[in-house]
Amino acid sequence: MATVETGRAGVGDSPLRKEDAPLIAGQGRFVDDLKLPGMAFAAFTRSPHAHATITRIDTSAAEAIEGVVAVYTSATLGIEGGVPCASNPTGETKQPKRPILAEGRVRMVGEPVALIVASSQAIARDAADAVVVDYDPLPVAIHPEKAMLPGAPQLHEIAPGNKCVTITHKTEGFDAVFDAAPVKVSLTIDNQRLVPVAIEPRAVLADWVTANDEVTLYTSTQVPHFVRTFVAAVLGVSEAKVRVIAPDVGGGFGSKLNVYAEEFAVAQASRLTGHPVKWIETRSEAMVSTIHGRDQLQHATLAADADGRVRALRIHMIQDVGAYLQLLTPTIAHLTVFMVPGLYDLPHVDITLDEIFTNTTPTDAYRGAGRPEATHMIERMMDRLADELGMDAAELRRKNFIPKAAFPYTSATGLSYDSGDYEPALDKALEMSDYSTFEARRAEARARGNYRGIGLSTWVEICGLAPSAVTKAIGVGAGGWESAILRIHPTGSATVITGSSAHGQGHETSWSQIVESELGIPFDQVEVIHGDTGYSPYGLGTYGSRSLAVGGIALFNTCEKVRDKAQLIAAHLLECAPGDLEWADGKWQVKGSPDKVKTIQELAYAAWAGDSMPAGVEPNLEATTFFEPPNFTFPFGTHVAEIEIDGETGKVTIERYTAVDDCGNVVNPMIVDGQVHGGIVQSIAQALFEEAVYDDSGQILTSSLVDYMIPAASELPRITSARTVTPSPTNPMGVKGIGEAGTIAATACVVNAAVDALSELGIRHLEMPLQPARVWQAIQDAKGKQ
Amino acid sequence: MGVPISLTVNGKHVDREVEPRTLLVQFLREELELTGTHVGCDTSSCGACTIHLDGEAVKSCTILAVQADGAALVTIEGLGKDGELHPMQRAFHEQHALQCGYCTPGMIMSAAHLLERNPNPTEAEVRHGLEGNLCRCTGYQNIVEAVLAVVKG
Numbered sequence: 001m002a003t004v005e006t007g008r009a010g011v012g013d014s015p016l017r018k019e020d021a022p023l024i025a026g027q028g029r030f031v032d033d034l035k036l037p038g039m040a041f042a043a044f045t046r047s048p049h050a051h052a053t054i055t056r057i058d059t060s061a062a063e064a065i066e067g068v069v070a071v072y073t074s075a076t077l078g079i080e081g082g083v084p085c086a087s088n089p090t091g092e093t094k095q096p097k098r099p100i101l102a103e104g105r106v107r108m109v110g111e112p113v114a115l116i117v118a119s120s121q122a123i124a125r126d127a128a129d130a131v132v133v134d135y136d137p138l139p140v141a142i143h144p145e146k147a148m149l150p151g152a153p154q155l156h157e158i159a160p161g162n163k164c165v166t167i168t169h170k171t172e173g174f175d176a177v178f179d180a181a182p183v184k185v186s187l188t189i190d191n192q193r194l195v196p197v198a199i200e201p202r203a204v205l206a207d208w209v210t211a212n213d214e215v216t217l218y219t220s221t222q223v224p225h226f227v228r229t230f231v232a233a234v235l236g237v238s239e240a241k242v243r244v245i246a247p248d249v250g251g252g253f254g255s256k257l258n259v260y261a262e263e264f265a266v267a268q269a270s271r272l273t274g275h276p277v278k279w280i281e282t283r284s285e286a287m288v289s290t291i292h293g294r295d296q297l298q299h300a301t302l303a304a305d306a307d308g309r310v311r312a313l314r315i316h317m318i319q320d321v322g323a324y325l326q327l328l329t330p331t332i333a334h335l336t337v338f339m340v341p342g343l344y345d346l347p348h349v350d351i352t353l354d355e356i357f358t359n360t361t362p363t364d365a366y367r368g369a370g371r372p373e374a375t376h377m378i379e380r381m382m383d384r385l386a387d388e389l390g391m392d393a394a395e396l397r398r399k400n401f402i403p404k405a406a407f408p409y410t411s412a413t414g415l416s417y418d419s420g421d422y423e424p425a426l427d428k429a430l431e432m433s434d435y436s437t438f439e440a441r442r443a444e445a446r447a448r449g450n451y452r453g454i455g456l457s458t459w460v461e462i463c464g465l466a467p468s469a470v471t472k473a474i475g476v477g478a479g480g481w482e483s484a485i486l487r488i489h490p491t492g493s494a495t496v497i498t499g500s501s502a503h504g505q506g507h508e509t510s511w512s513q514i515v516e517s518e519l520g521i522p523f524d525q526v527e528v529i530h531g532d533t534g535y536s537p538y539g540l541g542t543y544g545s546r547s548l549a550v551g552g553i554a555l556f557n558t559c560e561k562v563r564d565k566a567q568l569i570a571a572h573l574l575e576c577a578p579g580d581l582e583w584a585d586g587k588w589q590v591k592g593s594p595d596k597v598k599t600i601q602e603l604a605y606a607a608w609a610g611d612s613m614p615a616g617v618e619p620n621l622e623a624t625t626f627f628e629p630p631n632f633t634f635p636f637g638t639h640v641a642e643i644e645i646d647g648e649t650g651k652v653t654i655e656r657y658t659a660v661d662d663c664g665n666v667v668n669p670m671i672v673d674g675q676v677h678g679g680i681v682q683s684i685a686q687a688l689f690e691e692a693v694y695d696d697s698g699q700i701l702t703s704s705l706v707d708y709m710i711p712a713a714s715e716l717p718r719i720t721s722a723r724t725v726t727p728s729p730t731n732p733m734g735v736k737g738i739g740e741a742g743t744i745a746a747t748a749c750v751v752n753a754a755v756d757a758l759s760e761l762g763i764r765h766l767e768m769p770l771q772p773a774r775v776w777q778a779i780q781d782a783k784g785k786q
Numbered sequence: 787m788g789v790p791i792s793l794t795v796n797g798k799h800v801d802r803e804v805e806p807r808t809l810l811v812q813f814l815r816e817e818l819e820l821t822g823t824h825v826g827c828d829t830s831s832c833g834a835c836t837i838h839l840d841g842e843a844v845k846s847c848t849i850l851a852v853q854a855d856g857a858a859l860v861t862i863e864g865l866g867k868d869g870e871l872h873p874m875q876r877a878f879h880e881q882h883a884l885q886c887g888y889c890t891p892g893m894i895m896s897a898a899h900l901l902e903r904n905p906n907p908t909e910a911e912v913r914h915g916l917e918g919n920l921c922r923c924t925g926y927q928n929i930v931e932a933v934l935a936v937v938k939g
Contacts, residue, residue, distance in 0.1 A: 017879070020884060022887075024878050024884065025860075025863070025871070026820070026823070026861065026891050027822065030821075030888065032825070103923075148910065197922060198886075199832055199834060199886070199921065201826070248886075250887070251888060280825075283829065503886055670882050674923075677926075677927045679920075679925075679927065681926065681927075704829045705827045705829050705831035705920070710831075712911040712917040712918070712920060713912070713930060714914045714917040715917075716913070716925065718927060
């Protein structure tokens, strides 16, 4: 692994992370590590029913427990508003109110009904169990395809047929092209429901100082500014009086890109009791009260010419949104709509997306957020087509790639792909994976009684969310820009304050590298602050592989502003015109006179001293940027999985995994590799192990980590990775984004490999997760037919 | 109602009275304010709370504080010696074996103990030895690299 052996820590180097020192020493500061004077503890009484009317709540037994400070229901908590949803894709999306605490009816297991504040966590949890709630159970709607049917139990009066929103997109001339195509293949694909499971559950500590009506909220979030805005709006307090701090955050993966009922409830409890109030989510709570991901059913038909050229795709997608909408719920499957064509020159699409309420936990952004669903679908369809035509899966893809010369390329769903060069990544992945010699390995495994298969995923994604005009056009109630402040101190060190909010991505390291490269201030003399609305200009946070491509560019542009100002000061001090200066290695120097020079540190001191500034130039070297991205970025790559299926048990083992990704220019290769590894493993987890399961009564059967399988190291392969570099023309650093690439790519190649392995039995499709029992059953069924 | 317990934590003698239902991890975090040991689940699945108890790696969410009476504990805060990081802590840093850092203390404690039992493991043995600890960020690859780096010395 690369380290700072060169002593350089600029863009493209791999300095070790600044973030690590406290985390490896046990000195991290996560929300649950914080203590405040007089602190009390919260716990929630939650619904055990998926759908029921509440006929009575008796809090008296809970209130009688020694140490209980207060017990609240919706009648006493005093919050009129509900959990916000900032997503309305069509302008006609049904957005039923989600109360902070249930108001007379519950619509999912785990819905909070009462809130206890007590002197200890144990007492709070005891008291939560002592709240007596009488429920009259109602019929439930659990499976979205059934929930859409006439006569199905209804969740919300404003959403007849349980329909949240329908989104359609059909290209002009679709029907003629689709009908005329000589080859058609169809699949129904279930992109199963997942639970994000950041290893740190959610956690909130609210400190409402009632004397001046100011609140500080420590919360484990990816989006502290959104939390501040919505806490102010929902609780009726000035936004300027709300400070939100995301201290160390133990993973998010989209699940903390949200504003939750518990954040409002705990803040309000602090306001009402006058105590700082801490709430720590238990894992069992988290399995139902934190958002779920995916749960999209797809019926797709791909139409092609006899030579394998793809012509048109028709797809009906049914997205289970759960019982209520969270912050961005309706937008997630909308992103699938955009990415349906993948990286193929597919001119026609006919897409219908139905988003349906059911009596389950809301779905929302989970690493990849809508794009894994698209990639998995189109990559399964391409393999199905290759199989139908008897073509090699790699060559079919190569034939249909958007050609390099076609960029910027406008897709059938209206996106403008910024740059791409797909064949080199494919070629490199085929070579690294020994694709051409695979058949010998298949035969060798078959001789041992096992089935071996190889599968491809050639992927593209939409990153760098998002141009504000686009977020508005697709009905998201927030812009997509990002902020940065750069402050050079009199002694020449620097502070960066970024609106991006890291939770493991290594911003402190990468942002310091940008400053070293752009201004010549050493990496070790740059401090990066994030996740605190008290310090930071408004920031939109970390999600959607946006931090570097939007927040990093905000910092890059801020460095340019600082350098430009320093140039004016240098010219004044060196008694020359600014145009006579050139920038080199952290210094402004007179062209041709390297002895006439001012370092950035000297200029920072001069700007602070302020006594010899050029006319009209303000003292100090500090600048702020709000960067509005002109377009998305579109990273891409090829992944290859080689798997073996135990012929007797159906157990799938990934024998080799090769990833070639292209995320444009790279700031820190070590961090990029880490993101790739983590994303791939999270996606392998979907392909092989994970599934959130509800029974027909709406009880979740996977309500702990005993029942919901997060894979350990022993279940996973070593990943071999490499890169190609196709810079983005969208931003001055040429960067694209990498955080979600692995999760977007991996399910398809793993499942394609498994189907390839079993194709000799006539198997043409397998649903995730490929747990041994399911694969074994598929083998038995196929053998029975033979 | 408190039960007196007496134990050694990171080389220091500790005498306390605890409520019988107090889990060892709660005792460490809340009573001794050693918050480097984390809680990530309620089923002994994730391993974020792993510490050393009389030389064995244990999940401190799975035993009561009263059961640790008389024991010698080491937590992540006490793993290093004489102000120096333990080689496993250094290796996690050098091999980029952590991202969010939440599972990291438990993972380091398990990994350090793994090498005490088996100083020269294969990659497969490292992966098997860490199966009681979950990480959601790294894909484990660099964690395995870190352990192997310590083996190589």
